[in-house]
Amino acid sequence: MTYEELKNQNDFNVNLNYSFNEVAILAPSLDAFGGDDPVVTISKSEPFNYHPRDYRDTMLDLEDWREAVKLAQELALTPLNERGKVINHDWIKKAQRTLQGILGRG
Numbered sequence: 001m002t003y004e005e006l007k008n009q010n011d012f013n014v015n016l017n018y019s020f021n022e023v024a025i026l027a028p029s030l031d032a033f034g035g036d037d038p039v040v041t042i043s044k045s046e047p048f049n050y051h052p053r054d055y056r057d058t059m060l061d062l063e064d065w066r067e068a069v070k071l072a073q074e075l076a077l078t079p080l081n082e083r084g085k086v087i088n089h090d091w092i093k094k095a096q097r098t099l100q101g102i103l104g105r106g
């Protein structure tokens with residue numbers, strides 16, 4: 001499975017930029033503030049590394065949570081170089097260029 005295939009799942013909200021090292025499958029939260037909570041996180045840098053989270057504070061039922069975990073497992077079992085689009089943080093490159101320019105090494 002690729003990142004794009006995971007993102008195109010109609011039943012789930014997928015955040016490819018959840019954190020620097022993780023992709024998250026999100027579900028609507030039951031708390032008073034709304035928002036989304038992660039139900040599964042998948043490592044961007046380590047193969048086979050995914051973490052199911054507690055779904056009871058979200059609107060997901062058990063079957064939907066199991067489906068989310070299956071999707072996460074499928075992505076985690078896909079080798080990193082076959083996951084498709086590499087998640088690239090352009091702001092890091094821009095910051096490096098700016099810093100090099102400031103230091104006179106541009």
